[in-house]
Amino acid sequence: MGPRRRPLEGIRVADLTIVVAGPTATGVLGDLGAEVIKIEHIVARGDTSTALPKAPHVDEDRPYNRGNWFHDLNRSKKAITLNFVVPEAKELFKRLVAMSDVVVQNFSPRVMENHGLTYTALREVKPDIIMASLPGFGMDGPMRNRTSFGPGIEAVTGLGDLTGFPDGPPMKPGNFVTDYTAGMMAAFAIMAALHYRKRTGKGQHLELAMRDGALQFIGEPLMDFAMNGRVQSRIGNRHPAMSPHGVYRCNGEDMWVAIAVGSDDEWERLRSALGDPEWARDERFATVTGRLHHQDQIDGHLNEWTGQRSHYSAMQTLQAAGIDAGAVLTTSEIGTDPHYNARRFMQPVYIPEAGPIRLSRQGFRLSETPGEIGAGPNFAADNHYVFRDLLGLTESEIADLEAKQAIAWRPVTQMGRL
Amino acid sequence: MSEGLLSDLLVVELGRDVAGPYCGKILAGCGAEVIKIEPLAGDPARSAGPFKDDDPHPEKSGRFLHLNGGKKSITLDLEAASGRGLFKRLLAQADILIDNLGYGVLAGMGLEYAAIAAANPGLIIVAITYYGQDGPYRAFAASELTAYSMSGYQYLTGDPDREPVRPNFALAQYQGGAQAATGAMAALMARDAMDIGQLVDVSIVEATCFSHGSLSAGLNLGMVYRRAGSRNLNFHPKFQYPSVTLPCKDGYVHVHFAPADPQLLAVLMEEPKLGAPELWDTPMGHADDFDALCLPWLARYDKREVVQRAQELRHPFTEVLTVGELFDDEQFKARGMFVGVEHPVVGTVTQVGPPIRSTETEWRVARAPLLGEHNDEIYCGRLGLSREELVILSENKVI
Numbered sequence: 001m002g003p004r005r006r007p008l009e010g011i012r013v014a015d016l017t018i019v020v021a022g023p024t025a026t027g028v029l030g031d032l033g034a035e036v037i038k039i040e041h042i043v044a045r046g047d048t049s050t051a052l053p054k055a056p057h058v059d060e061d062r063p064y065n066r067g068n069w070f071h072d073l074n075r076s077k078k079a080i081t082l083n084f085v086v087p088e089a090k091e092l093f094k095r096l097v098a099m100s101d102v103v104v105q106n107f108s109p110r111v112m113e114n115h116g117l118t119y120t121a122l123r124e125v126k127p128d129i130i131m132a133s134l135p136g137f138g139m140d141g142p143m144r145n146r147t148s149f150g151p152g153i154e155a156v157t158g159l160g161d162l163t164g165f166p167d168g169p170p171m172k173p174g175n176f177v178t179d180y181t182a183g184m185m186a187a188f189a190i191m192a193a194l195h196y197r198k199r200t201g202k203g204q205h206l207e208l209a210m211r212d213g214a215l216q217f218i219g220e221p222l223m224d225f226a227m228n229g230r231v232q233s234r235i236g237n238r239h240p241a242m243s244p245h246g247v248y249r250c251n252g253e254d255m256w257v258a259i260a261v262g263s264d265d266e267w268e269r270l271r272s273a274l275g276d277p278e279w280a281r282d283e284r285f286a287t288v289t290g291r292l293h294h295q296d297q298i299d300g301h302l303n304e305w306t307g308q309r310s311h312y313s314a315m316q317t318l319q320a321a322g323i324d325a326g327a328v329l330t331t332s333e334i335g336t337d338p339h340y341n342a343r344r345f346m347q348p349v350y351i352p353e354a355g356p357i358r359l360s361r362q363g364f365r366l367s368e369t370p371g372e373i374g375a376g377p378n379f380a381a382d383n384h385y386v387f388r389d390l391l392g393l394t395e396s397e398i399a400d401l402e403a404k405q406a407i408a409w410r411p412v413t414q415m416g417r418l
Numbered sequence: 419m420s421e422g423l424l425s426d427l428l429v430v431e432l433g434r435d436v437a438g439p440y441c442g443k444i445l446a447g448c449g450a451e452v453i454k455i456e457p458l459a460g461d462p463a464r465s466a467g468p469f470k471d472d473d474p475h476p477e478k479s480g481r482f483l484h485l486n487g488g489k490k491s492i493t494l495d496l497e498a499a500s501g502r503g504l505f506k507r508l509l510a511q512a513d514i515l516i517d518n519l520g521y522g523v524l525a526g527m528g529l530e531y532a533a534i535a536a537a538n539p540g541l542i543i544v545a546i547t548y549y550g551q552d553g554p555y556r557a558f559a560a561s562e563l564t565a566y567s568m569s570g571y572q573y574l575t576g577d578p579d580r581e582p583v584r585p586n587f588a589l590a591q592y593q594g595g596a597q598a599a600t601g602a603m604a605a606l607m608a609r610d611a612m613d614i615g616q617l618v619d620v621s622i623v624e625a626t627c628f629s630h631g632s633l634s635a636g637l638n639l640g641m642v643y644r645r646a647g648s649r650n651l652n653f654h655p656k657f658q659y660p661s662v663t664l665p666c667k668d669g670y671v672h673v674h675f676a677p678a679d680p681q682l683l684a685v686l687m688e689e690p691k692l693g694a695p696e697l698w699d700t701p702m703g704h705a706d707d708f709d710a711l712c713l714p715w716l717a718r719y720d721k722r723e724v725v726q727r728a729q730e731l732r733h734p735f736t737e738v739l740t741v742g743e744l745f746d747d748e749q750f751k752a753r754g755m756f757v758g759v760e761h762p763v764v765g766t767v768t769q770v771g772p773p774i775r776s777t778e779t780e781w782r783v784a785r786a787p788l789l790g791e792h793n794d795e796i797y798c799g800r801l802g803l804s805r806e807e808l809v810i811l812s813e814n815k816v817i
Contacts, residue, residue, distance in 0.1 A: 004608075004612065004614075005611065005612065007604050007605070007607035007608040007611065008604075008607055009611075010611075020631065028600065032604050032607065068634055068635060068638050068639055069631075069634060069635065071634075072633075072634040119777070137749055138749065138753055139775075140752070140753065141748075141749045141752040141753050142748050142749060142752060143748070143749040144749075146729050146734070146736075147676070147729065147732055147733075147734040148734045148736060149661070149674055149734055151648070151650070151661050151672060151674065152672045152674050152734055152735065152736035153736070154672075155663060155670075155671075155672035155736045155737065155738045155739070156672070156736035156737055156738070156739055157739070157744070158739055158740065158741045158743075158744050159585065159587070160648065160663060160670075160672070160738050161670075161738055161739065161740045161741065162585050162586040162587055162741070163575065163583070163584075163585040163586070164576065164577070164583055165576075165577070165580065165583060168577060168580075169647070169648070169663060169665070169670065170648065170663050170670055170738050171575060171576055171577070171583065171645075171647060171648055171663075172575070172647070172648045172649075172663070173571070173575050173584075173585040173589055174571040174574045174575055174589075174629075174630040174631070174632075175574055175630050175631045175632050175643065175650075175651045176630075176631040177589065177629060177630070179631070180628070180629030180630075180631060181592075181593065181596060181629065184593075184596050184597055184600050184629070185596060185600075185773055185774065187600050187603075188444065188596070188599050188600040188603050189423070189774045189776075191600070191603035191604065191606065191607055192423035192424055192448055192603055192606075193423055193776070194607065194610075195423065195424065195603070195606055195607070195610060196423045196424075196778070196779065198610050199426060200778075202778050203778075204776045204777045204778035204779065205776060205777045206774060206775070206776045207774070207775040207776065208773065208774055208775075209753075209773075209775075211749075212753070212755060212771065212772065212773050213773040215744070215750075215755060215770055215771075215773075216440075216592070216770055216773050217587060217588075217589060217592040218587045218741065219480070219481065219484030219485060219587075219770060220467075220468060220480055220481050220484065220587060220588070221586065221587060221741045222484070222741060222744070222756075222768070222770060223468055223480025223481070223483060223484050223768065224467075224468035224480055224741075225741050225742050225745065226480075226745070226756070226767075226768035227468065227469075227470040227471070227480055227764070227767070227768075228468060228470070228471065228472065230468070231740055231741050231742040232586060232741055233586070233740065233741075234586060235586045236583055237563065237581070237583055237584055239563070240467065241467070245563060246581075247567065247572070247581045247582055247583070249581065254644070256567075256572075256573075256581055256582055257567075258563050258564045258566070258567035258572065259564075260561045260562075260563045260564055319555075319558050319559060322559055323559060324558075324559035324560055324561050324563075324564055325559075325564060326558075326560070326563075326564030326565070326567040326568040327567065327568065328567040328572050328573050328582050329567065329568055329569075329570050329573065330570065330573050330636065330642050330644075331570050331573075331632050331633050331635070331636025331637065331642055331643065332636045332637070332640070332642050333570075334570050334627060334633060334636070334637075335633075335636060335637045338553075338554055339549065339553040339554050339555040339556075340553075340624075340627075342552065342553040342554060343550055343552060343553045343621070343624070345624055345627070346633075346637060357634065357637070357638040358634070358637045358638060359634055359637075360624075360627065360628055360633050360634070361624075361628070362597055362600070362601070362624075362625070362628050363593070363594060363597040363598075363601075363620055363621055363622070363624040363625025363626070363627075363628050364597055364598065364600065364601025364604070364618050364619065364620045364625070365550070365601075365618070365619045365620075365621075366601065366604055366605055366608070366616055366617075366618055366619075367616045367617040367618075367619065368608065368614055368616035368617075369604075369605075369608040369612070369614075369616065371604070
């Protein structure tokens, strides 16, 4: 049997997305074999992901082709330019939509309405088109026209208030979490809609408000309020029913190991893994309620033990005894971690103007039709493919479009606004 | 409009706790028939809080009620040969199997994935574990906390002067469940195109790592991001700022630059110094200065006023809302994001509204099933067992 095709080969996506959430969605589709055509504005790569860091190529020519994060988010895509201020550009877009299966956009709702490029309008040119929109707050409701970015969505959806220490301010969980979760949910919904189209012949408009998706993740605190009127907030690294449960200092700068112990059996195993020290024989620590009550003392002793070893060494010693422990890994440690590497989580990709880089796949791996991370595009790299080969324009028509600033071959301003 | 995106699919869920059940919930929301197989004692989530009225009753777990809306529940002991026989008969009708019982658990009961796949060539098997099906850590003990730490997320979360911290919700397991659903769809696309089933190997740790947006900078540029409170993590002096949570009169707001016209911040906050070109030339390099210049204006207004004034000037500020405040939010109310559903034991139970809306299909919001509520329907109705057989299986503690 020859190599299998990727799952989405033959599916074309007209991709108007910018920044993080939308590009994450179309990046998933691209890795799975869809032909994703990213449509960029002519002014700049209108995409904060092309902003710094551009190193190590920041001082070279065409820095807009070298953004590391841009190529992470826009893997496996082609790129063209269109300036919707020029009427011809909108017509070209509609002609591309007529040849596409999916349109994705993550502007706030008024933008596509102002361009006259709503689902209703696009359905006119492609009756079974699947359009996915990723607004921050939703296509309707009193806050629909608010502008927002991922970190703000986290704040206004309760994720920020739930993250941090009880005696400190709200924090941010990681970096752009709601952008990635919205993008992943959009990729899910688009594929489910492709399945629905195969079954019924119908396309549709999918709406994935970032905030509605993020709300699903805090179900337990929401239920506590709905059922008991209790407002949960930040609890640091503690757990309401497990002890010890925390992050402990190791022997190295800013190096930590996480340890989670619940049942009394697990506590016994931990004692024995630590060499049955005198302090751990304390009767008060033998039961889970006792351990929860005296966690500060237990944490003090555990910090002494972890402080004498590296995070990996503490993790391996405890895991060998069946204790739930994990190093607090940095991104560079993940790059060299034996487990991540054994599973080929990071894969080499060659970017023509940025050289070889490593990018990660998503959290799933398919046994028969795995995805493959392809290079992201240079600016306007596929103008000829789309305008000449797909849409059948002549060279002089393409030159005319450029003269009208409907398309471009280089960003009109070289550096985007940071 | 009563149909869902996936109304034609039958899903069998061997789900426990969060990740497998969340994957199943997404598919159920899209209209798939999701049959959740529980051990006789129930999904361990039934023992997890918060509980209605703090009563630790298996039908009153908030975690279970949130994650299992719209599914059917049957009980089955897979340790018994009779139980495994029924499981195989059910799988013969299924499109998707979700399993997050743990690495090697099904194989330990004589139900290896390869054998399941051989018996059901079109079946999509979604295997969700913390570390995946291979690699040196595959059998590690794991939990929400250690998945968060090993994913790289935790190093990025918290106060720069304190130990790394985690959120008070199961972010890693929810990520794992969501990406499992996406992986299941990728396999469904392959099945629609090529008529094949396959194994979808989902790692909760990898799913979480994929979604912190910092790995490629660490791998390719040597820029190892580190936790910075609520600030953006890119510390390059030219990176954008402000993007930070700051106190105002009655709480906190998220303050964010406006990409189209950042220097309008000076007008918003009536503070000419916020227009200084040197600030905007290296915004992240002046993060402390920005914060200090913003704080006096923020202290004059409550969070609603701050955000209203900022949004009028198209600055993407938001309020930091507590969980309780979410229920009063006008946008969530207008969009029906909290839905009351009747439950036989709990009474009216709140379910979260749809993450996906569409013009052709409906997202199903429904209550979670009671333990074994659908035994009759599935064993007698779908598999054709007689009442006598059902009694025998029950007496032998198979169901």
